[in-house]
Amino acid sequence: xxxxxxxxxxxxxxxxxxxDPETKTxxxxxxxxxxxxxxxxxxxxxxxxxxxxxxEVTLVSMAPNNERSGLSTALAMGxxxxxxVSDPALQGSDSLTTAxxxxxxxxxxxxxxxxxxxxxxxxxxxxxxxQIAGVLDLPSVTAAKxxxxxxxxxxxxxxxxxxxxxxxxxxxxxxSVTAGVxxxxxxxxxxxxxxxxxxxxxxxxxxxxxxxxxxGWAGAGQEIVDVAEAPQREAGEIVEDDxxxxxxxxxxxxxxxxx
Amino acid sequence: MxxxxxxxxxxxxxxxxxxxxxxxxxxxxxxxEAWEEEGKVPRQxxxxxxxxxxxxxRIPEEHGGLGLGxxxxxxxxxxxxxxxxxxxxVTVLVHTDMAGPHLVNSGTPEQLERWLxxxxxxxxxxxxxVSEPDAGSDVAGIRTSAVKDGDGWRLNGxxxxxxxxxxxxxxxxxxxxxxxxxxxxxxxxxxxxxxxFEVAKKLNKHGWLCSDTAELVLTDVFIPDDQVLGxxxxxxxxxxxxxxxxxxxxxxxxxxxxQAAIDQTLAYTxxxxxxxxxxxxxxxxxxxxxxxxARIDAARASMYxxxxxxxxxxxxxxxxxxxxxxxxxxxNQVMYDCVQFHGGMGYMRETPVERMYRxxxxxxxxxxxxxxxxxxxxxxxxxx
Numbered sequence: 001x002x003x004x005x006x007x008x009x010x011x012x013x014x015x016x017x018x019x020d021p022e023t024k025t026x027x028x029x030x031x032x033x034x035x036x037x038x039x040x041x042x043x044x045x046x047x048x049x050x051x052x053x054x055x056e057v058t059l060v061s062m063a064p065n066n067e068r069s070g071l072s073t074a075l076a077m078g079x080x081x082x083x084x085v086s087d088p089a090l091q092g093s094d095s096l097t098t099a100x101x102x103x104x105x106x107x108x109x110x111x112x113x114x115x116x117x118x119x120x121x122x123x124x125x126x127x128x129x130x131q132i133a134g135v136l137d138l139p140s141v142t143a144a145k146x147x148x149x150x151x152x153x154x155x156x157x158x159x160x161x162x163x164x165x166x167x168x169x170x171x172x173x174x175x176s177v178t179a180g181v182x183x184x185x186x187x188x189x190x191x192x193x194x195x196x197x198x199x200x201x202x203x204x205x206x207x208x209x210x211x212x213x214x215x216g217w218a219g220a221g222q223e224i225v226d227v228a229e230a231p232q233r234e235a236g237e238i239v240e241d242d243x244x245x246x247x248x249x250x251x252x253x254x255x256x257x258x259x
Numbered sequence: 260m261x262x263x264x265x266x267x268x269x270x271x272x273x274x275x276x277x278x279x280x281x282x283x284x285x286x287x288x289x290x291x292e293a294w295e296e297e298g299k300v301p302r303q304x305x306x307x308x309x310x311x312x313x314x315x316x317r318i319p320e321e322h323g324g325l326g327l328g329x330x331x332x333x334x335x336x337x338x339x340x341x342x343x344x345x346x347x348x349v350t351v352l353v354h355t356d357m358a359g360p361h362l363v364n365s366g367t368p369e370q371l372e373r374w375l376x377x378x379x380x381x382x383x384x385x386x387x388x389v390s391e392p393d394a395g396s397d398v399a400g401i402r403t404s405a406v407k408d409g410d411g412w413r414l415n416g417x418x419x420x421x422x423x424x425x426x427x428x429x430x431x432x433x434x435x436x437x438x439x440x441x442x443x444x445x446x447x448x449x450x451x452x453x454x455x456f457e458v459a460k461k462l463n464k465h466g467w468l469c470s471d472t473a474e475l476v477l478t479d480v481f482i483p484d485d486q487v488l489g490x491x492x493x494x495x496x497x498x499x500x501x502x503x504x505x506x507x508x509x510x511x512x513x514x515x516x517x518q519a520a521i522d523q524t525l526a527y528t529x530x531x532x533x534x535x536x537x538x539x540x541x542x543x544x545x546x547x548x549x550x551x552x553a554r555i556d557a558a559r560a561s562m563y564x565x566x567x568x569x570x571x572x573x574x575x576x577x578x579x580x581x582x583x584x585x586x587x588x589x590x591n592q593v594m595y596d597c598v599q600f601h602g603g604m605g606y607m608r609e610t611p612v613e614r615m616y617r618x619x620x621x622x623x624x625x626x627x628x629x630x631x632x633x634x635x636x637x638x639x640x641x642x643x
Contacts, residue, residue, distance in 0.1 A: 069270075189316065
């Protein structure tokens with residue numbers, strides 16, 4: 001069984017992020033880390049291959065400056081190899097272009113299953129997995145909380161507001177997984193040391209058949225017109241309890257239609 | 260274009276640092292207070308570290324380890340310091356870097372095969388038994404004796420301040436085997452269940468509360484020849500081989516803890532309002548915190564440099580001794596200021612810097628007191 005996991009490398013959320021005033025996008029010229037939301041996908045893929053008893057997990061990532069720190073983490077967890085697409089021409093790519101590039105990197109690998117996080121922790125568009133499925137003309141399932149392989153198809157518990165739906169989907173397919181549904185393993189120290197010798201295939205946009213004017217800012221179907229500071233949170237209302245404060249709280253909850 | 264914490268770090272060491280910090284953040288920080296109360300680090304967390312290979316950085320690859328050098332230990336110890344529970348840090352580091360290396364350096368192939376799997380997995384937790392009531396930094400002054408007895412040795416004596424010996428599984432213990440030579444010491448491998456080998460007392464300490472510390476009594480303990488570690492009468496010199504590593508990890512865990520204390524104090528003073536502004540607006544505080552950061556940066560840099568010298572096979576006794584003396588003193592100065600700038604909260608048991616201040620006090624004492632370290636530097640600084 002061959003599983004490809006899409007992983008994004010992002011600035012460490014623990015560090016204060018900054019916007020590039022020229023491009024109005026997040027600065028990404030620092031050390032990047034594996035997006036935590038993708039670590040669930042890696043874990044799920046590793047468990048599926050373990051359960052199948054054969055096959056491998058490979059990674060696909062698009063990142064600036066040939067950055068591979070986050071990839072190394074996923075390789076240390078147990079993925080066998082990675083494809084890294086890195087090219088200055090890709091800067092400014094919108095989600096559809098990102099999906100096209102990732103799809104091109106995935107296509108050659110002919111996987112049984114493509115797994116991605118539901119949304120990245122820095123961009124939050126939440127659209128790339130389904131766009132990859134669209135580009136590759138594969139079926140897709142969103143918000144998976146568990147995946148089991150059943151012959152040539154998968155059975156997925158798909159998270160809903162009320163619980164979950166049971167969904168069956170033929171392979172190959174694309175599945176986006178919900179964060180927090182499995183406990184990502186710690187990379188072992190041996191895994192960390194082994195990661196350095198695992199193959200990372202670096203590709204440019206041109207290697208994947210894209211002209212420079214079809215990707216990045218030039219090919220983006222969206223434009224960032226302006227960015228502004230998020231408004232400060234307003235101070236909340238303080239209710240002094242004179243013995244009747246509960247009526248105000250009940251009224252407040254009723255206004256919100258919570259009760 | 261990965262960015263590393265210092266010029267000696269490789270991608271792999273950086274990953275080991277990051278992974279260790281993440282591990283202690285998730286597996287130690289939330290539980291440390293309970294462990295302090297209990298006076299014990301649960302075996303389960305050590306086993307988990309064993310499974311992840313975190314106990315075997317210095318174990319040769321052919322015995323299931325990673326076969327790395329001093330820079331890996333420096334990195335690992337600094338990362339452990341981020342736990343803020345130095346009692347946990349020292350429990351691990353006594354096993355991995357203070358006791359373990361003696362077995363690796365001096366063990367016979369049979370001993371390595373017999374004991375290292377348990378050391379790697381965390382099933383055999385090690386302690387190092389050198390200090391005695393009348394002999395600490397002065398190793399040659401130990402009185403515990405071992406007398407040849409048939410196909411083994413008969414040991415008698417007392418050991419004290421032995422970390423990991425209450426709940427651990429094996430002590431690597433120094434005993435005098437040549438009464439006519441003060442350096443005539445031999446090392447022995449003594450499993451905790453050995454008859455006559457008793458924990459006389461679990462010692463009550465100023466800090467490091469979740470680390471167990473024992474006073475040990477040996478009464479006619481019989482140790483067979485195959486549990487002699489290294490060459491008979493040469494244990495003093497064999498013990499000295501690991502001194503620099505032991506000193507280094509004590510600096511490392513202290514630097515990691517001091518950085519955490521600085522970060523917590525910066526956050527507190529930038530949040531805490533007083534005199535019409537934040538505490539951090541006061542020059543007396545911000546300047547001293549800036550100097551504290553500079554001090555810790557200097558301690559960290561000197562430790563990694565001495566580690567790098569060791570990695571190259573160079574004599575680093577002077578460099579590491581100086582780093583230990585300087586580093587462990589400034590770590591205490593930094594902890595003092597961090598308590599001071601927390602005000603009354605810094606004196607409360609619920610505030611982490613209160614614990615870290617207590618934990619740091621042992622650093623200029625254990626593993627070679629500051630005064631001994633400075634003599635190591637001074638006698639190597641005589642000109643001509």
